[in-house]
Amino acid sequence: MDHGLPDDHIVRAALELAIRAPSAQNTQPWRWRIGDRSVHLYLDPARALPSTDPDQRDLVVSCGAALHHLRVAFAALGWSAVVHRLPNPAQPNHLASIELVRHRPTAHEIELSAAIGRRRTDRRHFSSWPVPPGYLGLVTERAATLGAIVRQVTDRSRDCLVEAMRAAAERHAGDPGYSLELAEWSGRHDGVQWSDEAHEPDCAELLVLSTSADDRLSRLCAGEALSAVLLTATNIGLATCLLTEPLEIPAMRHRVRVGVLDDYGYPQAVIRIGWAPTGAETLPVTPRRPVEDVLDPFDATEVASC
Structure with a gap:
């Protein structure tokens, strides 16, 4: 990215956390493009589920979760995300354009970012403790x-x-x-x-x-x-x-x-x-694709049309 904006290491760290988002059937239906001054989120139609999700509702919801994960990650790393959702009506799979400005992280933002790595989908029997x-x-x-x-x-x-x-x-x-x-x-x-x-x-x-x-x-x-x-x-x-x-x-x-x-x-x-039962073992991490597998080359002409 341009001087004064996040360096490649920060962007990669944020994307590593973004792709930890949950997705229907673990399809991970997101693709990312990194511009000089922005990050772009696209829905990947190749990850569609014709029988399960014919109108791609679950895929879009999953991408929304990844978008929020990205915002949380950037906030904890010192960057506030300004999000433009569905920026180009001619390209419905271009779900978001994210611009970044410097930001001082709050304790809450740091805590939420840390929760990304701890979150699991827990299908086990929960305890008898009521939720307050x-x-x-x-x-x-x-x-x-x-x-x-x-x-x-x-x-x-x-x-x-x-x-x-x-x-x-x-x-x-x-x-x-x-x-x-x-x-x-x-x-x-x-x-x-x-x-x-x-x-x-x-x-x-x-x-x-x-x-x-x-x-x-x-x-x-x-x-x-x-x-x-x-x-x-x-x-x-x-x-x-x-x-x-x-x-x-x-x-x-x-x-x-x-x-x-x-x-x-x-x-x-x-x-x-x-509440998970007392003493329950930590669940394993669900596999995710590497960041390199979900990155596409940046197309400036496409973004310029937004």
Whole structure:
């Protein structure tokens, strides 16, 4: 980058953290381009899931999570990100243009950046400890600042969500295309499963993250809010698991919208959140592609048309 802007080592360090973002089936559907004075995020259509995600909603949400991870990383490294989302209507896969200005990191930004390396998708049985309401309020507040609504799912709404999850799992079990994509991208041949060996109740909470609209910009912002929720939860010691299956089938997603969100807003993510059992082993890191594999040459003429 130009003199006075982050050097290549800082940019690479930020990208190393950005690609730790969660993605549907671990597709990692992002590509990055580094200009003289900016960083650009693109959706990679080659990572699409035709059976699982035909309208690429999950891919855009995943890229939004990577965008927020990048912003957090740069902030901790002393650079504030000025983001222009969907800067070129003629290129819908150009999701964001990021300009950087010098910035003094706050303790909160440093803590969130450190949480990136600790966050895991935890599919294990959670403990019987309840999640304090203040913690749920905090993640809700962090999502709201990024344009998303987080609803805690309780009582009859929870029954509706659990039933939608079961119905989606049954539908996918009979779909060879879904099973093939699941095995190819995530290395798993079955849906999310919880341990049957636990001897205490699982007091995990279920959260639904939604947006008021359902266009590409809303989905991108939903991914940013999702990242904020997951990193905030990790920072305060909570375990999380992103559940995509109940929203991958239009009928089930509609059922969640009506039964959980009272027909208002569009569900973009379902999150299990709770306390990992005391003494639980640290989960291994999910593999990610090297930074070199997700970098493209910078095209100045393309950016100039934005």
